[in-house]
Each structure stands twice: as structure tokens, then as C-alpha cells.
Amino acid sequence: MTVEELSKIPGVDFLKDTGLSRFTTIRLKVFGDLAIVSYIEALKKTIAKCRESETRYHLLGWGANQVLSSSDNTLFIKLKFDLNRDVFKSVQEKYTLPASTPLNVLQGHAQKFGLKGWEVITGIPASLGGAIYMNAGTALGEICEIVESVSILQPDGEIRTEKIGPESFSYRKNKFVKNGEIIIGATLIHRGQDPEIGRKIKEYMSFRKRTQPLSSFNCGCVWKNYDQNHKAGLFIDKLKLNLLKFNTMEVSDKHCNFLENKGGASFDDFKALIELSQEELLLHSGIKFELEAKIY
Numbered sequence: 500m501t502v503e504e505l506s507k508i509p510g511v512d513f514l515k516d517t518g519l520s521r522f523t524t525i526r527l528k529v530f531g532d533l534a535i536v537s538y539i540e541a542l543k544k545t546i547a548k549c550r551e552s553e554t555r556y557h558l559l560g561w562g563a564n565q566v567l568s569s570s571d572n573t574l575f576i577k578l579k580f581d582l583n584r585d586v587f588k589s590v591q592e593k594y595t596l597p598a599s600t601p602l603n604v605l606q607g608h609a610q611k612f613g614l615k616g617w618e619v620i621t622g623i624p625a626s627l628g629g630a631i632y633m634n635a636g637t638a639l640g641e642i643c644e645i646v647e648s649v650s651i652l653q654p655d656g657e658i659r660t661e662k663i664g665p666e667s668f669s670y671r672k673n674k675f676v677k678n679g680e681i682i683i684g685a686t687l688i689h690r691g692q693d694p695e696i697g698r699k700i701k702e703y704m705s706f707r708k709r710t711q712p713l714s715s716f717n718c719g720c721v722w723k724n725y726d727q728n729h730k731a732g733l734f735i736d737k738l739k740l741n742l743l744k745f746n747t748m749e750v751s752d753k754h755c756n757f758l759e760n761k762g763g764a765s766f767d768d769f770k771a772l773i774e775l776s777q778e779e780l781l782l783h784s785g786i787k788f789e790l791e792a793k794i795y
């Protein structure tokens with residue numbers, strides 16, 4: 500696939516061999532080809548071009564749970580669909596929104612109108628598509644609780660609608676997006692209004708600010724908790740693994756399930772730190788903790 504071919508597609512902003520660090524929150528240095536896509540037709544054409552040229556593609560949401568290691572023969576795709584903000588001027592029965600909608604816009608709306616159920620997304624840095632892919636959640640619940648349906652672009656260019664049911668998600672995981680499929684939008688529901696929700700969101704947000712490194716370069720929780728009694732952070736703390744570091748990749752002082760890039764850290768630093776931590780955790784707890792962060 501040539502630069503010219505992608506650049507010619509209306510609605511695609513193509514960046515050849517660009518720095519991808521600013522597209523992930525952990526900011527590791529990686530270069531690669533990126534297509535910023537503004538609407539569905541453009542996305543269909545982009546993936547058709549990838550298919551023709553046997554180029555892999557990989558979605559970047561806000562890059563808040565991703566660690567990029569390589570960019571070989573890959574086109575990174577970021578959605579930047581138009582968002583009609585008028586829907587947030589009042590309360591709707593349902594919200595059909597593009598996958599690129601920032602979660603903080605939804606949080607602001609929920610806080611203002613006290614939307615019941617939407618408190619679950621408080622403080623999660625994400626695009627709607629990335630949050631649904633990951634079934635993002637907090638101590639207040641998971642996003643799956645407010646998703647009615649998800650629109651998906653299949654690799655063959657067809658769009659299907661996935662009706663969400665009790666089996667659609669598990670902890671930090673969706674069970675319906677198949678390889679090569681792209682979430683393009685979703686319909687969200689709520690359970691009415693309650694002024695208490697606004698207060699709950701505000702309180703939970705200040706709790707997060709106190710307990711999580713929200714402004715450093717990190718990728719959120721690195722490890723999935725095994726269960727409520729076996730949280731990765733507790734073991735890391737107990738074993739003093741928070742003292743480990745590789746070059747400028749360190750365990751956060753604020754929350755030991757977060758790794759922070761203190762400036763200029765590489766993927767190798769990240770990898771070395773997680774491999775060492777995983778070995779120690781297995782040896783001392785008997786649990787092989789799984790990564791929550793996605794490595795590509």
C-alpha cells in the first residue's frame with residue numbers, strides 16, 4: 500500500500516512513519532504509519548486497501564491501555580468521527596454515539612444530569628470504542644452495564660449490530676469483537692436521573708486523584724486482579740516489587756499496579772519490568788497474574 504493510495508481517500512489523514520508516542524498515554528517511543536479516519540466510508544476503504552496489500556491494521560483508541568512494541572507491516576488506525584454534542588444539552592432516552600467519543604464527555608453529561616448507571620465510567624481515560632473493547636470499569640461498576648448494542652465494521656466491509664446480553668462481557672474483556680473487526684459506535688442506556696449521581700461522580704473523581712497517577716505517563720493498571728481477595732497491587736506492595744525499576748520505567752508511588760515512564764523509557768524497559776514482576780508474583784503468590792494492558 501502506498502502513501503499516495505491512502506492519502507487519496509477522502510476522510511483519511513495519513514501520517515507516514517510518524518511518532519506514535521503521543522497516541523498512547525505511556526508515551527514509549529515508537530514510529531509507524533497512522534491513518535486518522537473521519538467517517539465510516541473512509542474506514543471501509545482504508546481496511547479494503549489493507550486487505551489488498553496484506554497490511555495488518557490495529558486500532559488505537561485513546562491509547563490508555565496499550566503498549567506498542569513494534570510497527571512492522573502495520574497500519575495504525577485512529578477514529579475521529581464527528582460527534583453531535585447537541586445530544587448532551589438535555590437527557591435522552593438512549594444515546595447512539597461514535598466509537599471515538601471521549602468518555603470524559605459522557606462523564607460530564609452524567610454528572611450534570613445525574614444519569615443513573617453512568618457513574619461506572621468515572622475517571623477512565625478512554626474512547627467509547629476502547630472502553631467497550633476492554634469492558635472498562637471502576638469500583639462503581641463496568642461499562643457493559645450501560646451498553647445496549649454495539650455497531651461493528653467487519654473486515655469484509657459489512658456492518659453488524661451486536662445486541663448486548665449477560666454473556667457479552669467478562670472482567671476487562673468483551674466476547675464479541677472478532678479479529679479484524681472495528682467498533683464504530685454504540686447505543687448507551689441509563690436508568691433514569693438521580694441528583695445523588697452527580698455528587699457520587701465528584702467524590703469518586705477526587706478519590707481517584709488521590710490514589711492514582713492520573714497525570715503521569717502510564718497505561719493504567721498493568722495487571723488484572725486475580726479476584727477481589729487477590730489483587731495484583733496488594734502482592735506487589737507486600738513483596739516490595741514497587742522498588743523495582745528499569746532505566747526510567749518505574750512502579751508508581753501512588754498505585755503500585757501502574758508503571759510510569761519517567762521520560763524516554765523504551766518498550767524493552769517496560770518488558771523487563773513486567774517479566775521480572777510476573778516471575779516474582781508467581782513464585783511468592785502462586786498466581787500467574789495476567790496483563791490487563793494490551794501489548795501490540
Ligand SMILES: Cc1cc2nc3c(=O)[nH]c(=O)nc-3n(C[C@H](O)[C@H](O)[C@H](O)COP(=O)(O)OP(=O)(O)OC[C@H]3O[C@@H](n4cnc5c(N)ncnc54)[C@H](O)[C@@H]3O)c2cc1C
Nearest residue numbers: 560561562563564624625626628629630632635636682719
Ligand atoms: C491513568 C489511567 C487510569 C486508568 N483507570 C482505569 C480504570 O479505572 N478502569 C479501567 O477499566 N481502565 C482504566 N485505565 C485503562 C484504560 O483507560 C481503559 O482500558 C480504556 O478502556 C482504554 O480505552 P482506549 O480508548 O484508550 O483504548 P486503547 O487503550 O487505545 O485500546 C485498548 C484495546 O482496545 C482496542 N480498540 C480500541 N478502540 C477500538 C475500536 N474502536 N474497535 C476495536 N478495537 C478497539 C485496541 O486495539 C486495544 O486492543 C486507565 C488508564 C490510565 C492511563
